[in-house]
Amino acid sequence: MDAFSMGLIAAMGALATVAGASEDIESDVGSQSNPNSQVQLAAQVGNPHRIYNKAISGEPPANALWAATAAIVAYTLITAFQMPALFALVAGASVAALFNGVFSLSSYFGRNSSQARFNQWIYLDMVRYTTPSIMAHAWITSFCIAAISYIMVYMLPIPHPFPMPIIALIWGLAVGAIGSSVGDIHYGGEREFQNRQFGCGLNTMLSGQIVRKAEAGLRNSIDNAWFCTKFGGPATGMAFGLTVFLDNWRTTVFDPVTQASFAIAMGLFFIVVMVIYNNYIERSLRKKYGPYPEYKGDIAA
Amino acid sequence: MNFDIYTIVYILEIIVGGLLVGVGVHFVPVGGAPAAMAQATGIGTGTVQLAAGSGLTGLLAAGLMMSVSDNIWLILASGAVGAGIMVGSTMLAGSWIYAYAVGVPFASAKVNYDPITGFSQPPYVAIGTVGHGIPTVCFVSGLIGGMMGGLGGAMIYYPLYLINGNAALSAMFAIGIFLVNAVIASWNIQGTIEGFHDPKFKKWPFAFKACAIASVLLALASVLITGGA
Numbered sequence: 001m002d003a004f005s006m007g008l009i010a011a012m013g014a015l016a017t018v019a020g021a022s023e024d025i026e027s028d029v030g031s032q033s034n035p036n037s038q039v040q041l042a043a044q045v046g047n048p049h050r051i052y053n054k055a056i057s058g059e060p061p062a063n064a065l066w067a068a069t070a071a072i073v074a075y076t077l078i079t080a081f082q083m084p085a086l087f088a089l090v091a092g093a094s095v096a097a098l099f100n101g102v103f104s105l106s107s108y109f110g111r112n113s114s115q116a117r118f119n120q121w122i123y124l125d126m127v128r129y130t131t132p133s134i135m136a137h138a139w140i141t142s143f144c145i146a147a148i149s150y151i152m153v154y155m156l157p158i159p160h161p162f163p164m165p166i167i168a169l170i171w172g173l174a175v176g177a178i179g180s181s182v183g184d185i186h187y188g189g190e191r192e193f194q195n196r197q198f199g200c201g202l203n204t205m206l207s208g209q210i211v212r213k214a215e216a217g218l219r220n221s222i223d224n225a226w227f228c229t230k231f232g233g234p235a236t237g238m239a240f241g242l243t244v245f246l247d248n249w250r251t252t253v254f255d256p257v258t259q260a261s262f263a264i265a266m267g268l269f270f271i272v273v274m275v276i277y278n279n280y281i282e283r284s285l286r287k288k289y290g291p292y293p294e295y296k297g298d299i300a301a
Numbered sequence: 302m303n304f305d306i307y308t309i310v311y312i313l314e315i316i317v318g319g320l321l322v323g324v325g326v327h328f329v330p331v332g333g334a335p336a337a338m339a340q341a342t343g344i345g346t347g348t349v350q351l352a353a354g355s356g357l358t359g360l361l362a363a364g365l366m367m368s369v370s371d372n373i374w375l376i377l378a379s380g381a382v383g384a385g386i387m388v389g390s391t392m393l394a395g396s397w398i399y400a401y402a403v404g405v406p407f408a409s410a411k412v413n414y415d416p417i418t419g420f421s422q423p424p425y426v427a428i429g430t431v432g433h434g435i436p437t438v439c440f441v442s443g444l445i446g447g448m449m450g451g452l453g454g455a456m457i458y459y460p461l462y463l464i465n466g467n468a469a470l471s472a473m474f475a476i477g478i479f480l481v482n483a484v485i486a487s488w489n490i491q492g493t494i495e496g497f498h499d500p501k502f503k504k505w506p507f508a509f510k511a512c513a514i515a516s517v518l519l520a521l522a523s524v525l526i527t528g529g530a
Contacts, residue, residue, distance in 0.1 A: 034337035034345050060350045161368040161468035162361070170357045170476070174387060177354025180346040181391045184337040185398040188345065193338060203429030204340060231402050239394035243387045247362060256366055260375045267382030271444060274389040278440045279418065281396050285406040285434075291424030299413055301424040 005157050009252050012148050013245030016175075019144035020240030021233040023063055023175045024183030026137030028190075028228040029130060029221050030054040030104055032062065034180060035188040040111070041208035043120040049212045050123055051192070052130045052221040054107040060176030062103070063141065067172030070096035070142035071149050071165040085150055093143035100138035104131055130221050145171045148244060156248075158256060171244070178239045186232025190224055246270050311460035312520045318456030319482045319516030320509060321449050326352045326486035327505045328446025329388070330439035330496045335431070342409045342432030342495050343439055344395055348487035349480065351388065352450050356479055359384030359451020363458055364468060377455045384451025385444055392435050392443050399434040407434030411499050417441060432495070442496025454479050461523060474523045481519060482512045 027033045029052065036055040043049065074092035077083040083091075105127065112122045149167040152160040160167060195209045212219055246267075254263040291301035329352055330343035337345030344351055362383025366376045399405055408425035409415065410432035415422060417438045426432050435443070457478050461471035489508035494501050 034334040037334040038338070058347060058350050060354055158365065158369060160361070160365055162364050162472050163469045166469055166472050166476075167361065170361055174354040174358050177346060177350045178387075178391050178394070180337075180350055181344045182394040182398060184345045185339070185395055186402050188337040188339065189398070189403040204335075205429060232398065235394045235397055239390045242390035242394075243358060246386050246390070247358065247383050251362070251365060257369045260366065260370060260372075260379075264375070264378045264382050267379075267386055271382070271385045271389050274393050275437070275440060275444065278393055278396050278435065279437045281400050282407045282418075282420070282434075282437060285400050286420065286425065289404070289406045289425075292427055294428050295424045295426075297423050299421050299423050301421055 002157070005252050008151055008155055009245065009248050012151055012248060013241045015144040015148050016171075016244035017237040017241035019141050019148070019175055019237070020178060021237035022137045022140035022144070023059070023179040023240075024233045024236035025225050025229055026134055026141060027059050027179055027183065028187045028232065029137065029225045030134045031221055031224070032057075032059055033184040033187045035184060035190075035193055038193060038208055038210050042210045042212075043115045043118040045208035046118075047208065047210060047212060048115075048118065048120045049210060050126055050218050050220045051210070051224070052104075052108060052126060052134070053111045054104045054134070056103075056107040056110070058176065059180040060173045063176035063179070064169045064172035066096040066100055066138055066142045067145040067175070068165050068169040069099050070146040071168030074146050074150065075164045085154070089143055089146050089150060092146050093139045096142035097135045097139040101131055101135045104134050126220060133222065133225070141175065142172075145175065152248075156252070158251070174243060175240050178243070179236050182239050183228065183232040183236040186235065187224065187228050190227045192219065192224060308464075308524060311464060312517075312524055314460040315457050315478065315520035315523065316513065316516040318453040319478055319519065320512055321453030321456060322352070322356060322479055322482040323486045323508050323512030323516075324505055325356075325446045325449025325453060326483050327490060327494060327502055327508065328442045328449065328497055329355075330435065330443050330494065331490075332493045332495075335493065336433070339399065339403050339405050339427075339433040340430045341493055342407075342411070342434065342436070343493065344392060344435065344443070348490050348494070349483045351391070352446070352483045352486075353480060355384040355388040355391070355447035356450030356454045356483070357476060358387040359448075360454040360458055360472065360475055360479070363451070363455035364472060367459065367462060368468070373459060376459055377452055380451040380455025380458075381448040382451070384454070385448040388443055388447030392440055396435050396440075403433075405433040407436040408432050409436050409439065409495055409498070411495050412438075416498050438498055439496045442498070445497070450479070450483075453482070464524060478516070478519045478523065481515055485511045485515055
């Protein structure tokens with residue numbers, strides 16, 4: 001281990017944190033997240049709305065596509081045209097953002113026009129000012145992930161044997177899985193779905209009853225991003241940053257050639273710490289929030 | 302290519318890897334869209350999504366280890382630990398949001414007492430939901446599932462790399478075999494599962510059989526195709 005590779009690992013962790021946050025916000029502006037099931041249902045239960053709706057694929061495959069596209073373009077420009085890495089990564093991310101724009105537009109038009117019989121409109125103003133915001137976030141995600149792949153293949157002391165696009169594909173799948181596991185819960189707690197008391201899950205009776213109006217005017221997807229940026233995005237970034245950082249840190253500090261078992265033992269140590277931390281959160285919540293007063297059963301809290 | 306005893310061992314390793322993925326998916330506590338709305342216990346995403354995210358992160362760790370070592374145990378352990386770190390940090394960050402943003406205590410609606418901590422569950426389940434958050438039993442089950450996925454991914458990658466010596470080709474095949482088995486298992490799960498304490502978990506032998514058939518076919522195809530490359 002030397003100071004340079006440790007700095008690279010730190011940079012990868014930072015890039016991953018930014019990628020995680022932008023991935024989550026991208027999926028919230030476009031409402032590609034899991035709570036979108038309510039948005040899709042809304043028009044059918046009599047609530048036409050102005051929420052962008054691009055959920056025609058899960059987040060992991062979609063992000064894998066964008067990240068791999070960025071990495072393929074960058075890899076081609078670097079190897080075939082000897083372009084400087086930074087410019088190549090920027091060009092790759094721009095192509096990925098264009099793919100994302102096509103994906104978003106076609107899914108918004110497709111989704112909403114198929115609900116025309118429920119009085120759902122296609123809002124062209126929404127398309128004009130929400131799509132660029134979605135594309136911008138996709139640009140950040142794909143740039144960061146392609147940059148992480150570049151560092152892993154070309155700069156770390158032990159270069160990764162996989163080519164750049166496959167590493168980007170795998171990290172894209174991972175960031176999508178994390179965004180959809182972590183950030184979605186925060187999006188699900190957004191005001192759009194707050195037809196419920198604080199501190200309990202949404203009653204299934206209320207499916208599709210999304211909040212469509214603000215104090216002034218109708219709510220739209222930019223309002224969702226404003227809320228999710230505060231906690232959902234950063235928490236997703238933390239999760240992805242931890243994954244990339246901890247996974248690479250242990251194989252950089254402990255040389256995989258001579259100290260492989262230490263690297264594995266360190267990984268197991270991280271996992272045990274996470275179990276203990278989750279158990280601590282569970283215990284403190286039970287103490288602070290207490291059981292639900294409506295509970296009528298005979299099992300003691 | 303020579304179809305010798307080693308090839309049969311490689312095929313068996315790929316089949317075992319596929320089965321590990323198929324069974325491992327059943328351990329991952331996923332609640333799908335309802336969990337994202339705090340209506341169901343587990344992680345708010347789909348089964349394949351999280352299993353693939355964690356298992357393939359493990360594949361990255363295993364690939365790195367295989368480039369510097371040929372000790373199969375180190376490679377398999379690296380895959381499992383890499384996947385465990387990914388699924389662990391995902392569930393932990395999810396717990397922060399359930400705890401500090403949504404404001405729900407962690408509770409499972411499938412059991413009365415958490416099998417690991419012994420905490421009572423029904424008093425902490427909100428009305429109209431089937432649990433919420435990630436209780437300790439779900440967290441441990443998710444780690445087991447994620448690590449089995451990483452182990453399986455590494456187990457598929459290892460023989461393929463020995464056959465063709467091409468990391469990129471082996472990784473693509475490993476990703477493909479991984480996803481096929483994860484999707485078959487998630488059909489068996491039908492949307493949501495809480496982990497090994499969930500009554501649905503008892504259905505795993507069905508997925509085991511289906512994954513075994515799929516893995517045999519995929520193992521034959523991948524050994525022949527990559528062997529001929």
